[in-house]
Amino acid sequence: MKTRVITAIIALIIFVPLLIIGGIPLTIFTSLLGAIAIGELLYMKKRLLVSFEAIFSFLAVIVTILPNNFWLMLPANNLFQRQSLLYFFIAVILIVTVLTNNRLSFDDAGSLVLGVFYIGFGFHYFLQARSDNWMSFVFGLIIVWSTDSFAYIFGRRFGKHKLIPKVSPNKTWEGSVGGTIIATIIATIFAVLFKINPQFNVFQIIFVALLLSIAGQFGDLIESALKRFYGVKDSGNILPGHGGILDRFDSMLFVMPLLVLFGVS
Known part of the structure; x- marks a missing residue:
């Protein structure tokens, strides 16, 4: 756990400034x-x-x-x-x-x-x-990170029914649904407060946030299926305690294209 936390802190110190700077870096x-x-x-x-x-x-x-x-x-x-x-x-x-x-x-x-x-x-x-659109981008990040975090919390606390055990044995329906609901609420509040896209009303934002949260979980499951097919625990070991780049960005690879497709960004 200590290694995981240290890696996360170092990654955020590098990643967050680059996200803010954008552009060529x-x-x-x-x-x-x-x-x-x-x-x-x-x-x-x-x-x-x-x-x-x-x-x-x-x-x-x-x-x-x-x-x-x-x-x-x-x-x-x-x-x-x-x-x-x-x-x-x-x-x-x-x-x-x-x-x-x-x-x-x-x-x-x-x-x-x-x-x-x-x-x-x-x-x-x-x-x-x-x-x-910086705010729309943050909206996408919030959906990915809050879905992942609250799915873990709800799964640990209430999880009883396995989601797709042959693909990812630790994920549960309770975690998945709980993560999606909380992520949708948090992302919707953020979108309304910061007016990320005036063309979207609150119901459209809720709908998009819900779909993106579900899409992010499919991205996670697809990468889990890929690892299971090839018989590996992690896609790599470049991030100690977290695995590889695909392990950390699997949800993003599905959410960000849809964010652009839906015209939120």
Whole structure:
């Protein structure tokens, strides 16, 4: 527990100022997080981190993460556009399946490409949400953190009925529902007090907060299913006591894209 608390304090000291500053420092840091996260996927799949498929997976995920304004600074040439580069990197990963006589199988390549989209666009919209509207971004953070915290508290105190035991044996329906209700209340109060988006009335805010809280829990469960499939306890060990980047950002990767999709940010 001591290690977990120390890690959390150090992470907050680094993370919170970068969130406040935003811009290039946060973009660089977020790209690094994405690269580490795709590295964790390679680790879970027991693939080498120094290989053609790993290098091009790193490049593909960073290209996906970079914000739109970065691409607007480049010449108007398709060679430099996100889609073209992303397709090129994915094509190289597929070519590796041929050149290595299926040492990297098509299934392996497919899981890496899916990981690039899952991690890359999750962190891309994390940056976009921060850039679009600071208060809406904090609204998303509140939903993720309060859902996680109160689901744990309610689960420990009242949990009796397992949510999906084959995926995450410690999660309960009581924790899930309790976390969602409290997170929705806290996030709604925050949104009303700080008027995060005048276009949304209180009922729409409640609806969005509820959906985002549920989405965040699905993000958590999906990452749990991924770890269980590969037979690992944590996605990595870069954060002592907390696991890996995917362990800490699994909910964010689902909540932030939806925050932008719903037009809250």
